[in-house]
Amino acid sequence: MYTEIVMDHFMNPRNVGEIENADGIGEVGNVKCGDIMRIYIKVEDEKIIDIKFKTFGCGSAIAASSVATEIIMGLSIEEALKVTNKQVVDALGGLPPVKIHCSVLAEQALKAAIYDYATKNGKTYAGLEGFDPHDDHDHHDVVEIEF
Numbered sequence: 001m002y003t004e005i006v007m008d009h010f011m012n013p014r015n016v017g018e019i020e021n022a023d024g025i026g027e028v029g030n031v032k033c034g035d036i037m038r039i040y041i042k043v044e045d046e047k048i049i050d051i052k053f054k055t056f057g058c059g060s061a062i063a064a065s066s067v068a069t070e071i072i073m074g075l076s077i078e079e080a081l082k083v084t085n086k087q088v089v090d091a092l093g094g095l096p097p098v099k100i101h102c103s104v105l106a107e108q109a110l111k112a113a114i115y116d117y118a119t120k121n122g123k124t125y126a127g128l129e130g131f132d133p134h135d136d137h138d139h140h141d142v143v144e145i146e147f
């Protein structure tokens with residue numbers, strides 16, 4: 001039911017941990033399953049030069065966070081804001097339908113981290129309009145949760 005790529009990222013997740021003095025931190029949680037994801041980014045010259053994650057959640061959420069960090073590492077902020085949960089799912093070789101929301105969590109955690117960076121630095125980016133980390137992100141079951 002899970003692809004080998006999912007299992008690999010679950011068993012050997014990439015870029016796990018925290019970034020000290022991160023430029024942006026995003027935290028989102030899913031109230032239905034109770035899973036929580038936190039993404040840290042380091043930004044230099046509008047590029048994401050480092051990204052790490054901590055996910056308290058299911059295997060798919062861990063795999064989705066891990067592969068998302070690989071996709072995002074080195075991208076410009078504007079490019080990163082175009083990364084969708086579908087890209088995350090594709091990079092994992094697919095996820096079972098009931099696990100798609102786990103990939104949405106990765107997309108939203110990244111957006112929340114960029115939102116945090118933008119807010120701290122007085123910046124605005126296309127793709128962040130209307131984004132509110134305290135909102136339900138249009139998914140009705142995703143909210144920001146403090147660890």
Ligand code: FES
Pocket residue numbers: 030033034035057058059060061099101102105
């Ligand atoms: Fe909720 Fe995976 S079951 S994030």
